[in-house]
Amino acid sequence: MKQINNILEHFGSTIILCIRSFYYLPTLPRQWHRLIEHCYLIGYTTFPIVAILSFFIGSVLALQAGYSLEAVAAQDFIGALVGLSLARELAPVMTSILVAGRVGSAISAELATMKVYQEVDALVTMNIPPERMLVMPRLVAVLIMMPVLTICANLIGWVGGAVIAQNVDFIQLDTRIYFDGIRNFVTFRDIVDGLIKAEIFGFCIILISCNVGLRTVGGPREIGGSVTRAVVISLILILILDYFVTNALMKI
Amino acid sequence: MEIIERASIGLKVENFSKSYDSVKVLNDISIEVEPGEIFVIMGPSGSGKSVLLKHVAGLEIPNNGRILIDGKDISDPKTRTQVHMALIFQAGALFNSMSVFDNLALYPREHRLYNKKTLRGKVMKALETLSLEDAAEKFPSQLSGGMRKRVAIARALVMEPELILYDEPTSELDPTMGATISEIIADLRAEFGVTSLVVSHDRDLALTIADRVAILMDGDLLEVDTPENINKTENPRVKDFLNPVIDIKNPRFKKKEYSR
Numbered sequence A: 001m002k003q004i005n006n007i008l009e010h011f012g013s014t015i016i017l018c019i020r021s022f023y024y025l026p027t028l029p030r031q032w033h034r035l036i037e038h039c040y041l042i043g044y045t046t047f048p049i050v051a052i053l054s055f056f057i058g059s060v061l062a063l064q065a066g067y068s069l070e071a072v073a074a075q076d077f078i079g080a081l082v083g084l085s086l087a088r089e090l091a092p093v094m095t096s097i098l099v100a101g102r103v104g105s106a107i108s109a110e111l112a113t114m115k116v117y118q119e120v121d122a123l124v125t126m127n128i129p130p131e132r133m134l135v136m137p138r139l140v141a142v143l144i145m146m147p148v149l150t151i152c153a154n155l156i157g158w159v160g161g162a163v164i165a166q167n168v169d170f171i172q173l174d175t176r177i178y179f180d181g182i183r184n185f186v187t188f189r190d191i192v193d194g195l196i197k198a199e200i201f202g203f204c205i206i207l208i209s210c211n212v213g214l215r216t217v218g219g220p221r222e223i224g225g226s227v228t229r230a231v232v233i234s235l236i237l238i239l240i241l242d243y244f245v246t247n248a249l250m251k252i
Numbered sequence B: 001m002e003i004i005e006r007a008s009i010g011l012k013v014e015n016f017s018k019s020y021d022s023v024k025v026l027n028d029i030s031i032e033v034e035p036g037e038i039f040v041i042m043g044p045s046g047s048g049k050s051v052l053l054k055h056v057a058g059l060e061i062p063n064n065g066r067i068l069i070d071g072k073d074i075s076d077p078k079t080r081t082q083v084h085m086a087l088i089f090q091a092g093a094l095f096n097s098m099s100v101f102d103n104l105a106l107y108p109r110e111h112r113l114y115n116k117k118t119l120r121g122k123v124m125k126a127l128e129t130l131s132l133e134d135a136a137e138k139f140p141s142q143l144s145g146g147m148r149k150r151v152a153i154a155r156a157l158v159m160e161p162e163l164i165l166y167d168e169p170t171s172e173l174d175p176t177m178g179a180t181i182s183e184i185i186a187d188l189r190a191e192f193g194v195t196s197l198v199v200s201h202d203r204d205l206a207l208t209i210a211d212r213v214a215i216l217m218d219g220d221l222l223e224v225d226t227p228e229n230i231n232k233t234e235n236p237r238v239k240d241f242l243n244p245v246i247d248i249k250n251p252r253f254k255k256k257e258y259s260r
């Protein structure tokens, strides 16, 4: 009973936080320096690991596809397979997981520390709503940066697949055929679907991390607990939402 | 925003009680602080003084009773925009990711009060008042405990509030700096009519600048009176609290009926 209560409370407070933060959206122009800072933290610092991961995911996809399609002599379709898997599923999901691990954890740790050491209370007494200063710029920043990161993940993953498809001896697929496959089978719609997914996941990650951080009470141990909780909730939510959002997007 | 001549505001605590998980911390407290008054609350450690201030600042919700600032209930979100009040936290509560200068400048910047030059002037003046000119570019983690306390006070001064709540403003400071803080509190009242609610163990502060002193013990207000009368009190607990005699032969902690 207490568990259910807890979950409902988390859920409700997250929604309230979301509404309150967007209420302060008009103050964005005078918080542009914060927006840029968070764009930098979310986008630029996460980019290297997104690049590395998507390169290797693209490569492995090409390798697996080449191995499996060899039997049916359908290796020309490697490009299509890698392209579609990345654009529709792997690029948005992997990017979101990395953002949850790298950015979500950092945000929940920072906000939890501010809460525990009364910095948030100080903001409230100064009549500066924490949602305005701490949450809203981060939400906008993630909405700006998720598509950028996901597109980069797509492109780098495709290149990773091309490199493997050309150079592994039992595939040796010409790069032109590989990219023709991508061009013929991956539609604009596939890319956009992926970006919508990334946008939804990224937004949820940052919102949850902020909420968990701001609800922390106690000391150092609770700060650690909040970070873990923020990341775990984010990861579970990404996977659950992934199913439903994909399903919904297919029906539109 | 234009600078308005601000009238002094009063503060009223009505039948306020608070308990944490069935542990009673404060019990039916009523206080009335007149506009422009300097009201000092003294009491032993753990008697609930910080809890009281947090509620007056509207950071927590009372179990019972209500708190009115300038006649407006602090639990109403609108009150915060109508009254200008600052709380100086016992632990400072500085923003650790900002330099001292930015800590002080945050309030005027967020509320867009001054242009750059005026802002710099106001911040530097507040820092000078508390002899912190050299610390402007430092970060809170690079400061001593007493410096942090002074930065917290300077941050409140920049806000130019009508009501300041001090949580042990002199506890970590040397005697001269403690005296300076007392002078600042008195001066703010004389010059701007600022109302002050001060929680302190500092007897000198209480006896020299306070208009009234309250003694808080075990969650109850024992006495509320002028400093002179408090000093002449007959209540043995208050007497012992204000003028503890250090008795090496018969120490307090070995007495059977030992209680603060």
Ligand SMILES: Nc1ncnc2c1ncn2[C@@H]1O[C@H](COP(=O)(O)OP(=O)(O)OP(=O)(O)O)[C@@H](O)[C@H]1O
Pocket (backbone or CB within 6 Å): B020, B025, B043, B044, B045, B046, B047, B048, B049, B050, B051, B052, B090
């Ligand atoms: N968040 C909380 N949860 C549970 N108990 C609390 C909480 N905050 C304060 N208390 C309890 O309330 C009592 C009063 O605490 P408070 O911090 O107000 O003391 P104080 O009078 O300010 O003491 P000091 O002079 O040492 O600062 C203490 O017994 C403390 O344990």
Ligand SMILES: [Mg+2]
Pocket (backbone or CB within 6 Å): B049, B050, B051, B090, B167
């Ligand atoms: Mg205290």
